[in-house]
Amino acid sequence: MKPTNQTVILGFHLLGLTDDPELQPLIFILFLSMYLITILGNLLIILAVSCDSHLHTPMYFFLSNLSLIDICTSTITIPKMLVNIQAQDQTITYIGCLSQASFALLFSGLENCLLAVMAYDRYVAICLPLRYMVIMNPQLCVLLVLLSLLISTMHALIHSLMALQLVFCTDLKISHFFCELAVVIKLACSDIFINNLLVYLVGITFFGVPLFGIILSYIQIVSSVLRITSVEGRYKAFSTCGSHLSVVFLFYGAGFGVYMSSAVTDSSIKNVLASIMYIVIPPMMNPIIYSLKNKEMKEALIYFIVGISFE
Template sequence: MEPGNITQLSKFLLLGFSERPELQPLIFGLFLSMYLINVFGNLLIILAVSSDSHLHTPMYFFLANLSFIDFCFTSTTVPKMLWNIQTQSKVITYAGCITQMNFFITFAGMDDFLLSVMAYDRFVAICHPLQYMVIMNPRLSGLLVLVSWVTSVLHSLVHTLMVLGLSFCTEVEIPHFFCELNQMIQLACSDTFLNNVVMHLAAMLLGGGPLAGILYSYSKIVSSICGISSAQGKYKAFSTCASHLSVVSLFYCASLGVYLSSAVTQSSHSSTTASVMYTVVTPMLNPFIYSLRNRDIKRALKRIVGIQYYKNQTSKG
């Protein structure tokens, strides 16, 4: 295939996981189940936080935002993959691919920044408990989320504009189930040196920066917990961080696994499989991690279920 100008390109082909037709129903059912669990789980967290006045605190404000981001993050990629399997098509339009890549980068960045913001929130709560409500006031909480949004959108916009400047062959096969930035750059027919430099530089700054903030926050948290004399006090302080620490570990281990698998094996299939962990599995597990280990969330969810049950009984009566 001869290289062509991007204006001549009308579509990409998403190869997905397997070419074998007999596996497609299994893949469809598996991803549909995970997606539905993700949607209902994260929407329940948002509903619980918004409906219970006891949860109108900075910690739960960030948690509701994280649930919204996780819902959007998975919705960027999975519905298109399910549609392609159902219609037995691998096609995604050029505009659709660019749009999907743009939103994917935005929501991935927001996930990263929000986890860092939540680590800072836990740091203030444990290391400066008497000043918590003064420091983590509604203005600062909203500002932290707003800055995260602006940074993520600008970061995504830079990559999107640079990809728009690349030339592709008239038909491009993407060995993935969505339009990932790295795959797009690798498949371009024109020079991608600047794209690679910006991509790796942004990964170090916008990926490494929040991770460094999380590690610093938890180093201070661990130091503060060790200074607590009673075992019950230590347990109570640690329990407030356990859910967030679990989510952070899942997200970064899964993300690191994607890049290590792609760098070490050079196999697109292993990279695609590994990417499922942080694009689908981790957002699906987050609501369970926070709800199962959090009495406030469980109480709010029981209250919602109880109200619905009461309404159903009243309507029947």
């Protein structure tokens, strides 16, 4: 049988967080709780934005899209892990593994682009307030989301097509709770130089450009806010950016942790913990951050849940 045909029938083994059977129930309960919190929190954000006419603005349109992305990010990783623990079966098919890696790239890339779009939205709102509704019109908002989706899909597709060229032989055990691309590439017995080069060069460019856009936007925002003479005006301007900045620090901080852990150490435990911070924690924390730091969102959620209006 040819090596290239062999990969069609191969499967992988997701070793998860631990091989200790006594810890498996605890891990199952912990991740199930985090997944339910993630789904519930982000669904509440989407429903609150949809039902409250006061939140039908570009900022909350992007926020609801971010919540949808967070739901998708958690759904492609955590349920498979929970099923494996419950069934005591660590296997995942070859196609299933590459699909999971591809969708993880897609949704993390989409969040990366959307955070840059949200930073641009805050820049226009604070630096060009009189032209805000003209610039950030509904057509542009939809176009920015679609453009983010297109760029993220191309990024994920490049890595996925290159991963399909790899040949896997033996020792197909993944020391992880999901198929992360960098971990899967290390299992290949064919030449992985081009794949690793793409992971670092394309990855750094793809995530670096939006991050640079975010930094540039906030430099302009800070410069504009410092020219406001009123302390109350400055506080109001900064408060509109607080939630977004918190999410940016959480997302890129966790992502940088994953990159550094994989580059500096070969410890599978450290890599897995870093990936948890990147793929699990941000989707769970984002709705909490926005509901706690944003007065309008907090009021909309209270009204949606208990029917108390603040008007």
